[in-house]
Amino acid sequence: MLEVSLKHRFAGFDLDAQFRAPPGVTVLFGRSGSGKTTIINAVAGLLSPDQGRIAAGDWVLLDTKSGLQLRPHRRRIGYIFQEGRLFPHLSVRQNLGYGAWFAPKDAPREDMGRIVDLLGLGALLDRRPGALSGGEKQRVAIGRALLSAPKLILADEPLAALDEARKAEILPYLERLRDEVNIPILYVSHAASEVARLASSVVAIEAGRVVAQGPAAEVLGDPAILPAGAREAGALITARVVRHHDDGLSELEANGIALFLPRLANAPGTQLRLRIAAHDVILSRNRPEGLSALNILPGLVQDIRAGAGPGAIVAIDTAAGRVLARVTRRSALALGLAPGVGVHAIVKSVSVAPADVGGAAAS
Known part of the structure; x- marks a missing residue:
């Protein structure tokens, strides 16, 4: 050390x-x-x-x-x-x-x-x-x-x-x-x-x-700590490759939550770490239906940090891990967001860039 x-x-x-x-x-x-x-x-x-x-x-x-x-x-x-x-x-x-x-x-x-x-x-x-x-x-x-x-x-x-x-x-x-x-x-x-x-x-x-x-x-994953600024905010979760599908998607599992990403080269069973950018996360109070997005992570609001402008960073604790969402303060108010409130974090499969997917550190 x-x-x-x-x-x-x-x-x-x-x-x-x-x-x-x-x-x-x-x-x-x-x-x-x-x-x-x-x-x-x-x-x-x-x-x-x-x-x-x-x-x-x-x-x-x-x-x-x-x-x-x-x-x-x-x-x-x-x-x-x-x-x-x-x-x-x-x-x-x-x-x-x-x-x-x-x-x-x-x-x-x-x-x-x-x-x-x-x-x-x-x-x-x-x-x-x-x-x-x-x-x-x-x-x-x-x-x-x-x-x-x-x-x-x-x-x-x-x-x-x-x-x-x-x-x-x-x-x-x-x-x-x-x-x-x-x-x-x-x-x-x-x-x-x-x-x-x-x-x-x-x-x-x-x-x-x-x-x-x-x-x-x-x-x-701490919304109070943004050393590179709000635009670069994003949380880190660990997931395991489950299978690759014929439609070009790879299925991952993070503590029971299924995640779909554009096809990865990693073999099933591989542990990966994923960065999910806060600006790629949409929030809904109810589980959404009729959406094209495949990744829906239910969780509870842990913290909300308002910025100097119109934005806010919302931290959501999900079974897959901590997720951050960058929303407007108006949206946070309209949704009634506060610590302990249940929400669903929605992430488009194609929004997770290849550069944000890497090998998980050895435990």
């Missing part, structure tokens, strides 16, 4: 953040300028904060009270930047070997063959970076970081420079990394879909402060 406590003052901006990061992917989630990159640069040793402590048990990277501050190259950290930053004159195999060359001799080392398999790099080993796509370069950069035997991985929006096709290519590898590598990963993002698919835990940051931290489903 990595523990981070930082205070630092810039001109016009104060950082005051404390959080914990367990093994798995802890996403620092918030708008641009909220302080996310400042935090991981302090963890990496690229920024000397005014006050702080960064430690995991006896492994102390920074303690300003005692004057301890390890230099960046002694911190045993793998840093994945927005761009791969590979050596252009070296092959993929040699770039990976460069990471292994920096691993301490007495440190437990990752097997290169396992990392190559984990990240799907086997067919790329003899290529140079100039012959790789953006997603392939990022996979090599991740492999190089893992082979340096790090105690911690930092990823600063590693998908930000990629187009949607390359993001879709690399996200499954990042999910495998979350599930199969037993070290903390601090991952910076302001993209709600990325957070929902990858995060084991979420640290929500606004204006240099931590406003919430905890399991991904818990933080993303």
Whole structure:
């Protein structure tokens, strides 16, 4: 468990953040300028904060009270930047070997063959970076970081420079990394879909402060916490693939609730996590009939949070999990919505985008 406590003052901006990061992917989630990159640069040793402590048990990277501050190259950290930053004159195999060359001799080392398999790099080993796509370069950069035997991985929006096709290519590898590598990963993002698919835990940051931290489903499902704004609000539920139908739909089951999505490639029995965007949810007091929408989730209103404008975010607890709905305050009033009121959350099958469907984190 990595523990981070930082205070630092810039001109016009104060950082005051404390959080914990367990093994798995802890996403620092918030708008641009909220302080996310400042935090991981302090963890990496690229920024000397005014006050702080960064430690995991006896492994102390920074303690300003005692004057301890390890230099960046002694911190045993793998840093994945927005761009791969590979050596252009070296092959993929040699770039990976460069990471292994920096691993301490007495440190437990990752097997290169396992990392190559984990990240799907086997067919790329003899290529140079100039012959790789953006997603392939990022996979090599991740492999190089893992082979340096790090105690911690930092990823600063590693998908930000990629187009949607390359993001879709690399996200499954990042999910495998979350599930199969037993070290903390601090991952910076302001993209709600990325957070929902990858995060084991979420640290929500606004204006240099931590406003919430905890399991991904818990933080993303809280209508009072919208670090990326109301437009990006959406809850996270876990479901199991049941069967694929001949009409092009896949049927899933979430704690007894049937859900239908456009056909998925995942085999029956696969556990998935789904992000349901709040703006794609319609609410009805009574179970609707004669609708084209297939996904109807009965539940109870848990909370309502009115925004500064005409909108409100409604949190509904269903058997499938927490769902958020973005409605107008006028609609909330007309429906008589209040905590404890029964409603039905309606979600069109085609509204759940492929980017919002990912592998469930290992339990």
